Amino acid sequence: MYQLLSLFSFLIRAYLCYCTIDNIPILANPILNSILGEVISLYTILWAISYFVVGRFYDKGSKPLLGVILYFIVYVVILGITYLLLLLLTYIGVLPMVI
Numbered sequence: 001m002y003q004l005l006s007l008f009s010f011l012i013r014a015y016l017c018y019c020t021i022d023n024i025p026i027l028a029n030p031i032l033n034s035i036l037g038e039v040i041s042l043y044t045i046l047w048a049i050s051y052f053v054v055g056r057f058y059d060k061g062s063k064p065l066l067g068v069i070l071y072f073i074v075y076v077v078i079l080g081i082t083y084l085l086l087l088l089l090t091y092i093g094v095l096p097m098v099i
Contacts, residue, residue: 002064009072016076017043020083028096046082050075 021042027033054070089095 002068005065005068009068013072013075016079020079021086024086024090025096028098032099042082046075046078049078
């Protein structure tokens with residue numbers, strides 16, 4: 001059950017990231033935007049923050065299904081906050097940045 005729920009969680013998170021973060025360009029130049037996405041990946045930053053937050057409340061290995069569910073919820077909340085912040089920066093005119 002853990003493996004199935006983990007896979008399902010990953011697929012939903014990947015789809016949500018694609019629908020949100022990938023649709024807002026951070027840099028005006030698409031080539032530089034791709035390079036920035038590979039070097040400083042927002043997905044990695046979201047992973048690290050979510051992993052740290054869940055680790056504060058959950059002992060690894062105690063209940064794996066609970067860990068998957070907590071991680072999914074925390075990740076989606078942080079993703080939503082990040083997306084709203086990117087939308088706000090786009091609305092204000094900060095994004096996309098011209099370099």
